[in-house]
Amino acid sequence: MQPIAIQCVEEYRVDPALESRIASLLSRSFPGYPAERTYFMQLPDFRLLATWDETLAGHLAAEHRVIAVGGTPHRIFGVADLCVEGSFRRRKIGTMLLEFLERMAREARVDFIILIASERPFYLRNGFRSVGNLCRWLAIEDFQTQMIIQHGLAGDLLIKPISGKVWGKGLVDFMGAIF
Numbered sequence: 001m002q003p004i005a006i007q008c009v010e011e012y013r014v015d016p017a018l019e020s021r022i023a024s025l026l027s028r029s030f031p032g033y034p035a036e037r038t039y040f041m042q043l044p045d046f047r048l049l050a051t052w053d054e055t056l057a058g059h060l061a062a063e064h065r066v067i068a069v070g071g072t073p074h075r076i077f078g079v080a081d082l083c084v085e086g087s088f089r090r091r092k093i094g095t096m097l098l099e100f101l102e103r104m105a106r107e108a109r110v111d112f113i114i115l116i117a118s119e120r121p122f123y124l125r126n127g128f129r130s131v132g133n134l135c136r137w138l139a140i141e142d143f144q145t146q147m148i149i150q151h152g153l154a155g156d157l158l159i160k161p162i163s164g165k166v167w168g169k170g171l172v173d174f175m176g177a178i179f
């Protein structure tokens with residue numbers, strides 16, 4: 001059987017045909033995902049795509065950004081829209097996508113991989129930990145900047161240290177929208 005292949009595609013290289021395949025996987029994976037769209041609020045910087053033969057089996061979007069934790073700047077990869085096609089689940093494709101991103105993060109001098117998720121057990125098994133910091137981010141809805149929100153994320157903020165830097169206890173300023 002052919003192995004799963006993972007590739008990184010910068011967002012500006014996503015052509016309409018690929019965009020349509022990604023949108024289709026996202027709409028099947030996340031109920032209520034905006035139709036025919038490949039992002040919720042803002043375009044990511046790149047995507048990791050897992051393919052088997054010609055089939056798009058898994059997807060992860062990532063933003064490369066600086067955020068501040070207690071006033072200390074950290075370089076991060078922020079993960080969004082990690083999903084695996086239903087018939088391919090529980091074959092470690094989600095895990096492979098996160099491992100691929102971690103290798104990229106180590107090469108890119110990223111301090112933390114972070115994400116916001118309710119599927120906590122999957123991420124905890126993949127080396128993430130839940131943090132309870134107060135957070136500040138830019139709220140965007142229907143293509144409009146709404147306001148700046150300051151709120152906790154009830155343990156749904158998950159982080160994975162990459163560079164050895166310490167994650168502080170202060171306010172997490174996303175310096176933009178959340179992922």
Ligand SMILES: CC(C)(COP(=O)(O)OP(=O)(O)OC[C@H]1O[C@@H](n2cnc3c(N)ncnc32)[C@H](O)[C@@H]1OP(=O)(O)O)[C@@H](O)C(=O)NCCC(=O)NCCS
Pocket residue numbers: 029030081082083084085088089090091092093094095096116117118119121122125
């Ligand atoms: C979450 C998701 C990406 C996992 O991808 P995957 O390729 O199936 O995950 P892996 O095979 O690498 O890891 C499987 C492990 O994760 C956990 N896990 C994955 N999906 C799970 C589920 N639906 N319920 C409970 N545990 C789950 C289990 O511990 C499982 O280990 P096991 O098979 O040994 O029991 C996939 O289920 C998915 O696309 N879900 C729908 C979209 C989604 O919720 N994405 C996460 C956004 S926060």
